[in-house]
Structure formats: structure tokens, C-alpha cells
Amino acid sequence: MVIAAKQSPELLDYLLQRRTVEAVNLGEPGPTPDDIERILTAAARVPDHGRMFPWYFLVIEGEARAQIGGVLRKAYPEEDPAAAEAKIDLESEKFLRAPLVIGVISRIRKGRHPMFEQILSAGAACQNLVLAANALGFATHWLSEWYAYNETVREALGLDERDNVAGFISIGTPKKEPVERPRPELSKIVTRWEPGVPPNKGDEYDKEDMGFPVKGFSLP
Numbered sequence: 001m002v003i004a005a006k007q008s009p010e011l012l013d014y015l016l017q018r019r020t021v022e023a024v025n026l027g028e029p030g031p032t033p034d035d036i037e038r039i040l041t042a043a044a045r046v047p048d049h050g051r052m053f054p055w056y057f058l059v060i061e062g063e064a065r066a067q068i069g070g071v072l073r074k075a076y077p078e079e080d081p082a083a084a085e086a087k088i089d090l091e092s093e094k095f096l097r098a099p100l101v102i103g104v105i106s107r108i109r110k111g112r113h114p115m116f117e118q119i120l121s122a123g124a125a126c127q128n129l130v131l132a133a134n135a136l137g138f139a140t141h142w143l144s145e146w147y148a149y150n151e152t153v154r155e156a157l158g159l160d161e162r163d164n165v166a167g168f169i170s171i172g173t174p175k176k177e178p179v180e181r182p183r184p185e186l187s188k189i190v191t192r193w194e195p196g197v198p199p200n201k202g203d204e205y206d207k208e209d210m211g212f213p214v215k216g217f218s219l220p
């Protein structure tokens with residue numbers, strides 16, 4: 001029977017404790033080919049308005065991790081022209097930290113469904129991917145980092161103007177248990193809606209040094 005019709009205290013318990021493990025702490029073994037198939041199948045099974053499947057996946061493992069490293073080596077000085085060689089070395093090794101990285105790419109499909117909803121579906125694909133990998137016993141780190149936005153890297157990955165990196169998900173066996181981090185207070189972000197009562201928008205969580213426009217955000 002499917003989970004929606006069956007209680008799963010185990011799933012809820014997991015969701016209430018879920019934590020990222022940083023990519024530097026993800027080691028071998030990584031997922032097997034069968035595991036990867038299951039993880040991708042779960043990632044492709046997300047809510048998606050209009051059956052557009054507005055995402056696709058780039059599996060980066062084995063030798064490909066070093067090959068993309070060559071691209072990062074070329075691209076990093078574009079971000080930081082004064083970078084020392086040691087820093088360029090470090091940045092070029094980003095895909096070598098974990099045994100497997102899956103890039104989830106948001107692709108805007110042609111159709112009448114809003115772009116925003118298509119992008120949200122790509123975020124859902126990322127989280128399903130994370131949870132599926134976690135359910136198989138692997139830890140994960142959902143990252144963007146500078147290279148998700150760098151033109152040289154985007155081109156090497158084959159991305160065009162309809163594509164955006166929703167996440168590079170690093171996957172491996174945890175070398176270290178993560179410690180808990182602060183979570184938002186529900187009273188600051190939850191409102192039992194009534195007419196005329198202003199919602200709790202969590203504006204306490206605005207970063208003081210960040211004005212509008214936020215990177216990647218435009219007011220309608």
C-alpha cells in the first residue's frame with residue numbers, strides 16, 4: 001500500500017530529524033547503479049503542474065568528476081581574478097568530494113503553466129532526490145555554489161537560457177554525524193488565517209545587510 005494511505009511513523013520521524021551532511025564529509029561507498037536508478041525514479045515523481053516534467057538530471061560520477069574539475073579550474077578565475085593557485089586547486093576539486101553528484105536542472109518548458117511553478121517543481125525534484133538517497137542510507141548535500149551560475153560551467157554542462165541549476169546534490173556515505181542547526185520558530189511563520197489578521201511573514205529572518213533586489217529576484 002502506498003504511503004499516502006498508510007501511516008509511517010518512521011518517515012515522519014526521519015523528516016523531523018533530517019540533516020544535511022557537508023560534501024567534505026561524504027565518502028565511499030556511493031550509490032550503486034541500481035540505487036541511482038531508484039533515486040532518479042523518485043526524483044522524477046514529484047508534483048508537476050501540467051505534466052511538463054520541467055527538469056532533467058546530470059549524473060556526475062567516476063572520471064566525469066575530474067573532467068568537470070578541469071572546467072572549474074578554467075572558470076574560477078572569472079569569479080576571482082586574483083585567486084591564488086592553491087585556491088583554484090581547491091575550487092576545481094568540488095566534484096571530487098563525494099562519490100556522486102547529481103545535477104538537477106530546472107528547464108522551462110513551453111506551455112501555459114507559470115515559470116514559477118515549473119521552477120518549484122524542480123525544487124521538489126531536488127528534495128525527493130535527497131530523501132530517496134537518504135532512505136537508501138546515503139547522506140546528501142544540496143549545493144549551488146558559484147559554479148551553478150558561472151557561464152563557462154553552464155556551457156560545458158550543455159545548459160541554455162531555459163536551464164538553471166536547481167541543485168548539485170552530493171551523495172555519499174557520511175563520515176561524520178551532523179549537529180543540529182537552528183530552525184525557524186513556527187509562531188513567526190505560521191498564521192491561522194482570519195479576515196483582516198496580518199500573516200506572520202517571518203520578516204525577523206530578513207538578513208540585515210540584504211536589501212532588495214535579492215540576487216535572482218525581481219519584483220513583478
Ligand SMILES: Cc1cc2nc3c(=O)[nH]c(=O)nc-3n(C[C@H](O)[C@H](O)[C@H](O)COP(=O)(O)O)c2cc1C
Nearest residue numbers: 018019020021141142143144145146166167178181
Ligand atoms: C537551492 C539551494 C542551494 C543551496 N546551495 C548551497 C550552497 O551553495 N552552499 C551551502 O553551504 N549550502 C547550500 N544550501 C543549503 C544546504 O543544502 C543545506 O540545506 C543547509 O546546509 C542546511 O542543512 P539542512 O539541510 O540540514 O537543514 C542550498 C540549499 C538550497 C535549497
